[in-house]
Amino acid sequence: xxxxxxxxxxxxxxxxxxxxxxxxxxxxxxxxxxxxxxxxxxxxxxxxxxxxxxxxxxxxxxxxxxxxxxxxxxxxxxxxxxxxxxxxxxxxxxxxxxxxxxxxxxxxxxxxxxxxxxxxxxxxxxxxxxxxxxxxxxxxxxxxxxxxxxxxxxxxxxxxxxxxxxxxxxxxxxxxxxxxxxxxxxxxxxxxxxxxxxxxxxxxxxxxxxxxxx
Numbered sequence: 335x336x337x338x339x340x341x342x343x344x345x346x347x348x349x350x351x352x353x354x355x356x357x358x359x360x361x362x363x364x365x366x367x368x369x370x371x372x373x374x375x376x377x378x379x380x381x382x383x384x385x386x387x388x389x390x391x392x393x394x395x396x397x398x399x400x401x402x403x404x405x406x407x408x409x410x411x412x413x414x415x416x417x418x419x420x421x422x423x424x425x426x427x428x429x430x431x432x433x434x435x436x437x438x439x440x441x442x443x444x445x446x447x448x449x450x451x452x453x454x455x456x457x458x459x460x461x462x463x464x465x466x467x468x469x470x471x472x473x474x475x476x477x478x479x480x481x482x483x484x485x486x487x488x489x490x491x492x493x494x495x496x497x498x499x500x501x502x503x504x505x506x507x508x509x510x511x512x513x514x515x516x517x518x519x520x521x522x523x524x525x526x527x528x529x530x531x532x533x534x535x536x537x538x539x540x541x542x543x544x545x546x547x548x
Contacts (some may be wrong), residue, residue, distance in 0.1 A: 373415050373499070373509060374434050376535050379449035381469055383457060384429040385442035393418060393433060396511070397497040403517055408524075412497045412511040416528050419513070421543050425461045430541060432469070432526065449537060462546040469539035479534040483507045486527055489514075507531045520545040 394414040401408055406423040416432035432449070445455045445467070454468040474482070487510070490496030494514035501508040512527040521544040528537040 373530070376449055376471060376530055376533055376537065378434055379415060379432065379537070380435040381445070381447045381449055381453070381467075381539070382431045382438070382443060383445035383455070383465065383467070384431065384438075385427060385444060385459070386429065387420060387427060388418060388429055388431065388438070392436065392438075396499070397495055399495045399513075401515070403522075406522070408515065408522065410495060410513050410515070410524075412495065412513065414499070416537070417511065417513060417526055419524060419526075419541070421522065423463075426459045426463045428457075428459065428463075428465055428543065430467070432528070432537065432539065463543065464546050465541070465543050467539060467541040469537065471535060471537050473533060473535045476534055479529075479531065479536070480507060482536060483510065483529055483531070486510055486512055486529065502532055520547070 390411070393411065395411045395418075396414065397412040399410045406421060409418075409420040409422075411418040413433050415434050417430075418433065419430045421428045421430075444457045447453045447455070447469075449469070449471050452468070452470045454466075456467075457465045459465060487496070487498075490510070490512050494512060497511045499509040499511070507529075509531055510527065510529045513524060514526075515522070515524045517523075521542065523540070523542045525541075526537075526539045529535070530537075
């Protein structure tokens, strides 16, 4: 079955310091968090799954996209150090977080991993909704990193949601946050890529949310 990586109901908006979240869905940049644009090291990041929404003011959000399909809605935020992706239908709300460890409450937290090596996880929600995820933290030689970085930039110009962060210096590649979404009947898949040039490291993840048929 053919995937649709750019549903027609997509809405995208780049955020700026002047945006206000008050009374709107779109959150604003939080000037109290990493105000100088400093990103933490990869070792300080965590990957988590919650069964509840997380407030946008907890994150520095630089780009967002929202889409609706028959029976569910997906909200994507690219944050300073990763992403927050929320899946919601009439029965289930799941929030995937790849970001700095802020020691959130463990209430309705189903999965939690430090961003190291490779991990796979699964959670069975109600009404036959199954969440599968895997991620990999890969550190490569500088030349290979630049090649992969350029490939992500080229791919991001054609599909998905891509955000370029400021580079650490004039000749350095900018850090990237990149999310691709594909939809099928009874199945949603998203792939994410986050680059950390100062560490020559790329974090890659793939998540599938599907309705398991009897």
